[in-house]
Amino acid sequence: MKWDALEEEPCSLARTVAVIGDRWTLMILRECFLRKRRFDAFQTSLGITRHLLADRLKKLVRFGVLRRIPYMDSPKRYEYILTQKGLDLYPIIMSVVHWGNVHMVDSRGRPMLHEHKLCGKHFDPLMICSECGEPVFAKEVHVHPGPGAREAVAPKANISKARTTKASRA
């Protein structure tokens, strides 16, 4: 399966994976949330090859996650800043970091602590239900098809080689 195919799956997870589902993209976004904005700053702190960094930045701009803004003319210099779409990735970043904090730390403890400026305390992110405000667990969630689901009955059912099916859900 190609990356481009992922974007078109009728599955919100697959489509998001098409944007952030590689070795480097989440790391680049981490740097963005740490207020890094420039090519060399990303390259130095991540150790990513310049080739790949250029490629990933282009991709993130294409997806509307970052915006490429000139901050100097002659020579033209650009920096990359998060759009609202990019800022909305914050819950993903935080839940990824939190899982690492819980399950992947060594004996020395957490590499980083997060302080909530509103209340002044070190915190963990907690996922709650937007409707009732209770914490959500996998077993308490029932999933069912929405309007954008793949049609149940295939209109043209000429699935020639069903061996390598690519069906999917969200």
Place this chain on the structure above:
Amino acid sequence: MKWDALEEEPCSLARTVAVIGDRWTLMILRECFLRKRRFDAFQTSLGITRHLLADRLKKLVRFGVLRRIPYMDSPKRYEYILTQKGLDLYPIIMSVVHWGNVHMVDSRGRPMLHEHKLCGKHFDPLMICSECGEPVFAKEVHVHPGPGAREAVAPKANISKARTTKASRA
């Protein structure tokens, strides 16, 4: 940078990316949360090559995210079920799906809807601060080093080739 190097970074994001940061792992985990458990079930619904599926399942078992349980002797057959460590990935999955729901759907709408059995309503996941209960936004969070951070002053500062640095944070 190799995958193995990622696991050892002093950064909870990098370490988590070492587990879930590839094209297929999150998709496999989606199927797990949709109650799929068997090799062929994964392969059929994802269209992943059998080679890669075997590899990713092994990796997830090695990381303690899945457990490989025999459900039949002669012939020996196994199924893969989420451990608690695996179930704890749910907020990541949900925040990824939610971002896709908000930013990557086409005109037909969401492919899937999530119902919270506790309150009976369709919901979105919401990230709040564990301390004050308010929704968290990137600009309201201050990050600083924790006990597991890379030591600020290098004990043996013989960084021979500083050109290709690999520094990192969490």
Place this chain on the structure above:
DNA sequence: ACGCTAAGGTTCTATTTTAGAACTGTCAAC
């Protein structure tokens, strides 16, 4: 004028991953 550095890339080859398909082995049913 000359060399040096900085930023933001591009280009090149070598290595690693992934895709795609076929093959293996065990058992049960037809």
Place this chain on the structure above:
DNA sequence: GTTGACAGTTCTAAAATAGAACCTTAGCGT
């Protein structure tokens, strides 16, 4: 005794990534 399900393994070809060098515009020091 052939077919089919299940859970993989093995093979070759194609794609992605690593690692390093190179390019361009421009400022600074001498």
